[in-house]
Amino acid sequence: MLRSFAALVALVATAPLSAQLPTPELKKQVEAMRPALDATYLQLHRAPELSRQEVKTSAFVADELKKLGYTVTAHIGRYEDGSPALGLVGVLKNGAGPTILIRTDMDALPVTESTGLPYASKVHATNPQGQDVGVMHACGHDTHMSVFLGVAKILAGNRGAWHGTVEMLAQPAEEVIAGAKAMMADRLYDRVPRPAVVLDMHDTNNYATGTIATAPGPLLASSTSVYVTFHGIGAHGSTPANGKDPIVMGAEFVVLAQAIVSRQIPAQNPAVLTVGTFHAGTKNNIIPDDATLGLTLRAYDEPTRKTLVDGVTRTANAVAAAYNVAADKMPTITIPEQTVPTVNDASLAAKLRETAVATLGADKVETATPIMGSEDVPFLTDNGSIPLGMFWLGVADPAALAESHRTGKPLPNIHSPLFAPVYEPALTTGVETMSAFAMRLLQ
Structure with missing residues (x-):
């Protein structure tokens, strides 16, 4: 034994x-x-x-x-x-x-x-x-x-x-x-x-x-890879009011997400939220249907990691809701990779x-x-x-x-x-x- x-x-x-x-x-x-x-x-x-x-x-x-x-x-x-x-x-x-x-x-x-x-x-x-x-x-x-x-x-x-x-x-x-x-x-x-x-x-x-x-x-730290895809409505670049621009949603999300660390996690708990990729569109005068952002989240304990993940989800959904995105077109959030x-x-x-x-x-x-x-x-x-x-x-x-x-x-x-x-x-x-x-x- x-x-x-x-x-x-x-x-x-x-x-x-x-x-x-x-x-x-x-x-x-x-x-x-x-x-x-x-x-x-x-x-x-x-x-x-x-x-x-x-x-x-x-x-x-x-x-x-x-x-x-x-x-x-x-x-x-x-x-x-x-x-x-x-x-x-x-x-x-x-x-x-x-x-x-x-x-x-x-x-x-x-x-x-x-x-x-x-x-x-x-x-x-x-x-x-x-x-x-x-x-x-x-x-x-x-x-x-x-x-x-x-x-x-x-x-x-x-x-x-x-x-x-x-x-x-x-x-x-x-x-x-x-x-x-x-x-x-x-x-x-x-x-x-x-x-x-x-x-x-x-x-x-x-x-x-x-x-x-x-x-x-x-x-x-733990490492959590997250992909956030904003689903909009494509349109011509000259008539943005005819669509819902997922690039603008994504850009706003990048800025707002930084407050998850600075305002939702105690200063004594180290945490990192980095947006490392932003993929959208094929031409400069076309508003695309979708925009996908890739994030990495880092923390030393599970409660802090969960706060980061939950914060990303809430922030993405809130941005989409602010742009009057339909309920069935809310952001898709996936976690393909994580370690403790x-x-x-x-x-x-x-x-x-x-x-x-x-x-x-x-x-x-x-x-x-x-x-x-x-x-x-x-x-x-x-x-x-x-x-x-x-x-x-x-x-x-x-x-x-x-x-x-x-x-x-x-x-x-x-x-x-x-x-x-x-x-x-x-x-x-x-x-x-x-x-x-x-x-x-x-x-």
Whole structure:
């Protein structure tokens, strides 16, 4: 029977750090892995694959885990349209003890790399719309996978320092917020043991390479994609009174919707409402029948998210009503994509910080500031019933980061075609931190 998380926390609270692989020995082993880590990173960076197309990437990760002695279950996941996903889990059992899950994501973005680096991606692929697009690991999933495989090797090679079960989960389609849900929909925890905790990391230019950052509570926000379509009556541009202009309705909605955050949500509750797309019309002298706006909503808790969604609905309907739109032509509002906040368990975050300080040194461990970006790793926690422990892995050049802080000019961060992680010592830092933390939990 799996130990409960409360029992696991009690064990961790009393387990001395010396029960693990000693820090000097861990550092020695990870440093010896550096050439292989670098080679893996460069290989993955040069060969990115779009979401739901991670055929070669997933095969590579599965093969590497098998070489290390993990029992791999591949092709886990089913998307909402019924198509199969390319998720996989490598399981390594090492006697009685707790089960932990360590997750990485695998997909890349439809971004044409502009870094000018000698190992820059030159890959092109066809996106779901049939367009030819450049492809780049502009979110750092190549870093994540490299660290993930390094941790898998450390754990496989040091079984005397821990006991229990390790599950190394490689997830597809994170960028489209679909992969974790697809794996859960395919009975993930019927196919592999249900873990006591889920562990994860994400790279960022907000912290210097060689450092990590973590904190209890929210690290990332929920993300809700909303489409609002105003239905009007088309007319000639010279006679607008003969129609009902959905572009004017949409424009008024854009302005009024900003008051949802500023006037309907308490100032103490962070929230974001951004209108990112506005599509309408085919010619400048024709009033179209419809106008569609695309929004993203961000919040750290469900009540705030609900206030945003309800506010969008009320505001859109009110604008349409003000233009005397018929009841059967009121705005169509759809939510095609959403994820929940990424919230660190307080006990896990405290133990992660303690372990990282012991492993890296206090000067290498920072307190994370929550951001309004989003992740789909919380879906692997089964509606929050499995505690999550996550940290940020710094990949910024320290001098460039200091200059950024001085001038206020941000560095190119994730999703930018200029995103260029300083992958060493980030890779070794990530492997040391996650390996030490995993072994601390597996006592």
